[in-house]
Amino acid sequence: MDQIELRGLRVHGRHGVLPFERRDGQDFLIDAVLSVDTRAAAATDDLALTVDYGTLSERLARIVAGEPVQLIETLAQRLAEACLAEPAVERVRITVHKPQAPIARPFGDVAVTITRDRPVPAVLALGSNLGDRRQELQRAVDALAATPGLRLTAVSPVYETDPVGGPDQPDYLNAVVLAIAALPATDLLRRAHAIEAAARRTREVRWGPRTLDVDIIAYGDELSADPVLTLPHPRARERAFVLAPWLDADPAAELPGQGPVAGLLARLPDGGLRRRDDLPLRRPA
Numbered sequence: 001m002d003q004i005e006l007r008g009l010r011v012h013g014r015h016g017v018l019p020f021e022r023r024d025g026q027d028f029l030i031d032a033v034l035s036v037d038t039r040a041a042a043a044t045d046d047l048a049l050t051v052d053y054g055t056l057s058e059r060l061a062r063i064v065a066g067e068p069v070q071l072i073e074t075l076a077q078r079l080a081e082a083c084l085a086e087p088a089v090e091r092v093r094i095t096v097h098k099p100q101a102p103i104a105r106p107f108g109d110v111a112v113t114i115t116r117d118r119p120v121p122a123v124l125a126l127g128s129n130l131g132d133r134r135q136e137l138q139r140a141v142d143a144l145a146a147t148p149g150l151r152l153t154a155v156s157p158v159y160e161t162d163p164v165g166g167p168d169q170p171d172y173l174n175a176v177v178l179a180i181a182a183l184p185a186t187d188l189l190r191r192a193h194a195i196e197a198a199a200r201r202t203r204e205v206r207w208g209p210r211t212l213d214v215d216i217i218a219y220g221d222e223l224s225a226d227p228v229l230t231l232p233h234p235r236a237r238e239r240a241f242v243l244a245p246w247l248d249a250d251p252a253a254e255l256p257g258q259g260p261v262a263g264l265l266a267r268l269p270d271g272g273l274r275r276r277d278d279l280p281l282r283r284p285a
Helices: 019-024 039-044 053-065 072-084 133-145 185-198 240-249 261-266
Strands: 002-013 026-036 089-097 111-117 120-128 150-155 159-161 172-181 213-219 273-275
Touching: 002 053, 026 053, 026 072, 053 072, 072 089, 072 111, 120 133, 120 185, 120 240, 133 150, 133 172, 133 185, 159 240, 172 240, 185 213, 213 240, 240 261, 240 273
Parallel strands: none
Antiparallel strands: 002 026, 026 089, 089 111, 120 172, 120 213, 150 172, 159 172, 159 273
């Protein structure tokens, strides 16, 4: 992505823990680095297709000069949210400098830097055919719900499915989780692998039995041929055990670049898929 940088925005604010900071205030310096695809704006010379940094700077200044908070971490988060409200901004890095912080020793600067991504819808598929299968799925749901930057919006019904490929093995339980992700897809993949590892997932046999699968099916509209994380999942359109629970969770679901999930599911053969309403999963509050 291209970058638009606004650095050194100086605004008087009253943020801090100590009473005199709230009373007298001090100057804060703000740096905002915006990740934007500027090609459309460059081709058309149209300000509406990029970021009006003059307008944005006034919006950020009002936040700094407005309601006081104790932590500059909180202030940085509010500034990041304001930047991500700009339709063209996909990622923002905010640094809040507090050069007059109440520190007894001589120092040059105190600063907090945060990076935030535009939240996008994410679809994850869960599967288990070893041990207490429903419990493994529920543990995965709970672990995803506890992931910073990930907010679960729906958990599908559970389906029992015949194994596809691989050696003889027990039937699977499968489900789909819908979420809003404010972390990069690669970070979500690392989290998925960590949840699998906590369930003692092993990978000795391809398509073999496993305590837990956590697969990223879709991440917004992102299309990627990266072999580490191909998006959408390259075999999702062939898997009724993914499409059926996904359709239950979102009847309007679409697989990016491949069309409505309902149509994809209708083209797959029937059989080997049983909805288990007696084994519901709980979505943590």
